[in-house]
Amino acid sequence: MTHPVRPVLDVSDLPLHGSGSASPTWWGTLAFMLIEGTGFVLLIAVYLYLASLASTWPLGAPAPAPWAGIAFSALLLVSLVPNFLVARWAERRDVRRVRIGLVIMTLFGVVPLVPRAFEFPALHVMWDSNAYGSITWTLLGLHTTHLVTDLIDTIVLLALMCTRHGANPRRLGDVQDNALYWNFVVVTWLPIFACIYGVPWLL
């Protein structure tokens, strides 16, 4: 015999899916961003720890050529605009504009990979040359994986928006979460950029 229960509160008119901080997936994305953010902070701490130990930094290599990095950063910063628009269109449940937005965001996911491809040689060091090469390649490689996974997520969402599942508020909520995650991808790049390109010029 379960504990006697008396229905008191009527919740029947609540929306099916809360948007923004009312949706669990939003909080889930935030939690995963916290995990990966901690990971990046620790990797930057490892970079600075190794730099503090070395007599000369960067080790056995000139400072990295910044141009590819600057081009990559510019593209990422520019991508924040369409990203914001996609989030707003998704909030307004405007599926047609969301489709266009996602196409643009896919482009903004693919195009930066070109300057990123040039950033690795611009480091002037291989990952197995020394600790400097190892940590810079790891930082750059992890952020690239980060960017590629979000690109795949954007492409899947774009495909989803073209199916009958597109108009569903939960799916539009996913688009918003993806937009939020893209902001995180851009935001984490800034300290990494400062670390890889800035620290060698300072030391």
Add this chain to the structure above:
Amino acid sequence: MIRRFWRRMAWIVPLACSACGETFQSALQPAGPHAASLARLIWSFTAICGVIWLLVMLVLLFALWRRHRPAEARHERRATAIIGAAVAATVLIITGLTLMSYAATRGLSDDAPDPVVIRVRGYQWWWEVTYADRRPERTFVTANEIHIPLHRPVRLELTAADVIHSFWVPNLAGKQDLIPGRNNTLTIVADAPGTYRAQCAEFCGLQHAHMALPVIAEDAAAFDTWRQAQLAEAPAPVTAEQAAGRDFFTAGPCSACHTVRGTSAAGRLGPDLTHVASRQTIAAGQLPTTRGSLAAWIADPQTIKPGNNMPLVPMTPDQLQSVSAWLASLR
């Protein structure tokens, strides 16, 4: 089954207590100022914590004993007051213990005036000991044994050649890691003469358990004579057997790893054997140095320390006899 079990247990317990008395590698039997201050710290911490533990147990018993009292608001308020007091007491005790620990740390400072400098380099499963001196020719290399003069600070410069080890002679001082790529220092001082056993305290592979070395504290005169003897080259072989042993040693694989100053053997991979017979133990504190133990160790090092890097050199019995005879003569 229970009765037999208890009888066995009864026999064990007294034996266990007796063991506490005579062990000579123990943090509770200090033979130097550092270890003494640490022992005092250990006993005071234990006492304080023991008292706290007893108090908590008393409160627990009190809580269980008075089970039938009706709960009132008055008790509630008094309880929160007691909790507050207890927390304040905890904070006080914690700060007290922290300050005691800082006081003990200050005593262990490393900048002792004119110390004896010894460079200890940890290898997988033995210790290379280099006695440094301002005059290079008084610098010599030995292994697996440290002699120190009484009442004089000895600064050990610690580094490792392969993995992390940790130098710990509990009777004299706390431990300090030997880390590849870093130089650590540890200062030890001995007040009472005697042999204090040190052991590796950081897991370093297959034979971490058998990586010990005796630290022998002796008065300044004995220390100087020992040091002078170590500087000298290996004594020449006296008997024909010893000469044959030396020839086998220098011609064969032994000289590829070991150095015996005064002969052509100059390998640096294994311990320096110039005065191996003058050491109390061989194989990093495993066997007492006798001709028999030398022969047993040479015949089959893998059985005594499985996995160590000394190979099993094939030799005939009389070669074994002659080599062990010669090594036993290297006083």
Add this chain to the structure above:
Amino acid sequence: MPRAVLRSTQIVLLLGMVMAFAGPAAAADPPALDAASAPRLRAIMALPTERSGANSGAVVAAGTTLFVVTPYPQRVKAIALDRPGFPTRWSYTPPSTPEATALAANMVTTPAVADGRLLFVTGNGHAIALDAQSGTVLWDTIQADVSQGEMLAGPPLVVDGRVILGSQGDDFGVRGAMLALDAASGRRLWRYTNVGPDADVGIGGGFRSVALPNAEPDRGLVTWPAGAWQQGGGGLSAGVVYDTQHELLIHGTGHPAPWQPDVRQGDNLWTSGLFARDVATGQARWFDPLNPHDLYALGAGGSLLQAELDWHGTRRTLLLHASANGYVYVIDPADGRILDAHAFVPVTATTGIDPETGTPQRNPAMDVSTNSTTRGICPGWPGATGGGVPGAGSAAFLPRTGLLYIPASLLCMDFEPRQANYLPGTPYTGANLRTTGTPPRGALIAWDVAVARPAWRVEEAFPLRGGVLATEGGLVFYGTLDGWFKAADAGDGRVLWQFQTGAGIVSQPVAFTLPDGRAAVAVLSGAGGLANPDIDRRDATAAHGAANGLRDLQPPTDPIGRLYVFALP
């Protein structure tokens, strides 16, 4: 591909020329070889040496014969200069043991000709004298134990009927020595090592070192940890100079063994310095510790020569030593006092030379410790000058211009001392080494000794490991690792003439006059080392780290060395 085409055109050109000059030369007064006539230099001989090793030595011209000694296994050839086509008068191949092939890969094979005798040393430790005319063997003695890794080094020096030789085995933990043989019979007169007790080193009453005044006994022993001096190294390096005025033999001593400094605390006397010995008895007179407790295994490499110049107003014969540690030393040969020392290449290992003692002040950032890599140590191994082999890569001094022409290397290195283990006959180095550098990695530096500043420099893509020849006509000849043999003007350094020999040049060019009176210059090509086809450049520490620093140096299509002789048409 382009070099092969170049090579074939040269051979065709060459044959044509030889034909043209088959006849006796014109009787007119022969044109002088100087800056004006340099561009018209033509190769008149290209004789292959049938050996692919490094030709670090030089040829010797005596009368109408040109004596050539090939790399190991040695072969001596006497070339008749007075007969057209330069036929070989006689040749002699001493018995060779293959065991020394690796050991003697790049040793200086320059012979010495004196009193009708041809004296030379071989890779397997033999000192041999031949009759210069007929090539018959006069005497052949063994002076170095190859099984321990000892090698006879440097060109023999003949002084008053005595042949002065040096042995070297620094990389094999062998205590190198100086020795003298009787030129007539080959009997050994004296032999002194450069490390060890005073009796071994030949230090007696007459010894005084300006830099090390406290005369302690057996300093070659007490500046080493117990027993470490027995594998001390310190063989001959930087060649031998005979100071006629003070009757002294002055030579450099090599680096201490092993390369790992932690196992040889102390100053490791008498390694990495300059020793002066009495010509007759070999007893040591003075010593300059140039690199006490040498951290980078450079020794007193480089070159050593005597020069007549006016120093602060007085005309004196001084000792010039362009050292592997990157400094040019001006030294008074009487007592070894160091008059001046300045860096001729960028040096990071040391911050300067202490004027009184002449010892370098170490740069703490460039300190080395076992199992940790120190980066950017300049100069890199084998040193700022000198081919890393005693007697090779020597500078030249031209009194007229007062300039010392130094073949320099601008390479730096990453150096990591490791656990060294001594096995007789195997290398006792114990270090990982990578040379590093971006072009220009070499330069011919004209060093103005008076003002201790470079007058001019010619920058080269690769380090200069060969010797320099400065002729009275105001020309400076030098060879590069990628096969160019160049002539520069002694005054301002303009490159007037160059010739592609097809293989790296590490030898010493020599000037002599042909029987018909024309001035001629001879040089040997063939560099061994990195050009050795057995080296795999994917390993950065191969060829003592050269695989990393000279990764873009193309191996020669034809590794066989050649003797080239150039003359004016």
Add this chain to the structure above:
Amino acid sequence: MSGSYLEQVVQPDTRDTDIPPRLLGPQLERIWGTPRGLWGFLTTVDHKRIGQRYIVTAFIFLAMGGVLALLMRLQLSGPERRFIDPDRYNQIFTMHGTNMMFLFAVPVMEAVAVYIVPLMVGTRNIAFPRLNAFSYWMFLIGGLVLWVGFALDMGPDVGWFAYVPLSGPQYGAGKRSDIWAQMITFTEIAALAVAVELVVTILKQRAPGMTLDRIPLFVWAMLVTAFAVICAMPAIMIASTSLILDRLVGTHFFNPSEGGDVLLWQHLFWFFGHPEVYIIFLPAVGMISSIIPTFARRPIVGYLPLVLALIATGILAFGLWVHHMFVTGLPRLGESFFTASSMAIAVPNGIQIFCWLATLVLGRPVLKTPMLFILAFFFTFVIGGLSGVMVASVPFDTQVHDTYFVVAHFHYVLIGGAVFPLMGAVYYWFPKITGRMMSERIGRWVVGLVVVGFNLTFFPMHILGLQGMPRRIYTYQPELGWGPLNLFVSLSGCILAAGFVLFFFDVVRSMRSGAPASDNPWQAATLEWATSSPPPSYNFSRIPVVTSANPLWDATILPATRGLRVERRELLVTTVVDAEPQARESSPSDSIWPFWAAVTTSVLLVSSIFTPWAVVWGAIPVTFALIGWFWPKSTPEDLA
């Protein structure tokens, strides 16, 4: 009433008020239930089935780890014993440590939370239930990878914290350290996934009215633990990934010759290591804070101080990792800071203990088995906590670091501090999970044997440690005098083992033939006791409304909500601070995709031990599995 009838009756958007109350249960069961058989087993997303499975697997790993401990005690029972050769012994003690920390302690605490937290906060399923399924599979496969490796002589042999350079590329021959590092990746993914689920469940799916100060203390403990997992696990993932990179593709993170540093590993590992032991201890604090009020028959004393103490412990845990490195030669000033912070963490501990004691003093304690375990906790953990304060002092630590004193300390705080409350919690929540009571008589024997066996085994280790016996030695010489004490320890180890065997026997026996349990056998106050034992698949037919911190004590009739749909899985999403209903979120239905995602990820991780290219090619099936998982199906939950 057959199932088919219900199908015609229920149209889309039918509310729980539209159908007769007696049909509400069966209808919800049809929607939330999981089909029986293998397919149901592989696809279930019910937090209760996954939680139960998680707990059972973790306890099996405990048993296997315990056997290893006995083998170690057998080898150490006397000087120079030759039962086990050093290579095997190194694998055994590494497996014992790794298994207990990564495969038992952290997972079991999270498993109990996966089961209990949704019930305690009054929701129908955990947030992200499919991620929960994925987490279990990753945990299971990670455990199998480690133990299969051990069976194939590839078990790690470098200690549970695998210090470099011993575990590094030069001294760690073969694939042993790679197996260890990859197992870390598996278990960390599982732990992080559960942590994310718990955070979102606790913050967003609490029953209406459960404001921040009405959240049960166990839920608070799990929230703090989840955040600790989220902030600590990345450190070990970076450490283990860089170790694999060093060993497989030749990077130089830990190579002192090429700019790396050996202590970088210790910093990264212990930055995770110490929060890890608090990740194990804090859930136990939550369990104690749930059990004591029930058996003291009064609400907890000092709810707010306990919550603040939990948060303080969670934060401070990140500030004292260097006390594991006091003897590595770090500058003295740094070490004294960490002495202070290590000592400071004892203050929140003190607060917790004093509040519990006050609750007992002011309450009327009933000494049932769970309570006995809590008393055992007090007896044992206080010793462990105090020896923890001792090793926090630098000079003290230089004498006892890496000796059996430290072995004794962490067994006191881990077994005493976490396993005893855990066993108490098993006795406490067993009726709720299985619907059957565990026997009190056997329970008392278990407590007796375990407490006596534990203290007889581990207290002498303090003495052995002070007598100079280092850790991780496979044998010792006779003349050192450690023989008798070690024999005594080995024999009393058997008592402890007997206690655990009896415990497992009691669990298995009670599961089949224990006395049937009522909904609230202990008259506890928290919401999980408001539903039946074992709870139905939908937990609550109507989501309860919480009016006080101890709902079942204060409200005879529990207010509830109405209006949720019954033809799809639906639960309430509420605001973070005062838990006001915000939305009727659909809870994902059963799916096989998490299983495939776990299998493909495992193939990627295991094959990347052998070739770095596996990461590239292995990523393709993982991507397809994730797309399959994410792609909406035409189920009611996805279409709304």
Add this chain to the structure above:
Amino acid sequence: MIERCVLFAVLSLTACKREMRDLRSDPPEAAALDQVRPMENRIGGAAPRIMYALGQPYEGNAYQLNQGKRLYDWFGCKGCHAQGGGVIGPALMDGWWRYGSDPVSIYLSLRDGRPNGMPAFGQRMTTDQMWQLTGYIRSLGSYRPSTAAPSRNDEMQARPAENRGPAAAALIARPSR
């Protein structure tokens, strides 16, 4: 399903073989390991029969290869061969073997030395040490890195480690000889 089990069994067997720590070879075993029957020109020949009985431990056992790499460092091979690139001795990783790359040839080179200056280590090393070094040298020069091949050392980076197949990396033009 059966093949998968068989595959798993085989895989696990190789795993056992790769990870086994055979810490000690008995004297008779070591003596038998020295029974190599070389060809007349001392290049190639028959391996000791006991090698197959022992399951060729020096080919695929990670511990033996790791010990071989330690011996390569300890016995001064780097003085002449650097880390496989060659100094005054030939390169060992360029796939060009003057005296053959089969185990017996390498073992003979180690034990008896070779004419052009390779010293004989027969008196300096024991038989199983020489077989461990032989196994390592073969892994240094192999084109397909085996899973048992050792990883990098904690020292200066010279070339990719043996487990990354240095010999298979981009080959520069082969030497003419």
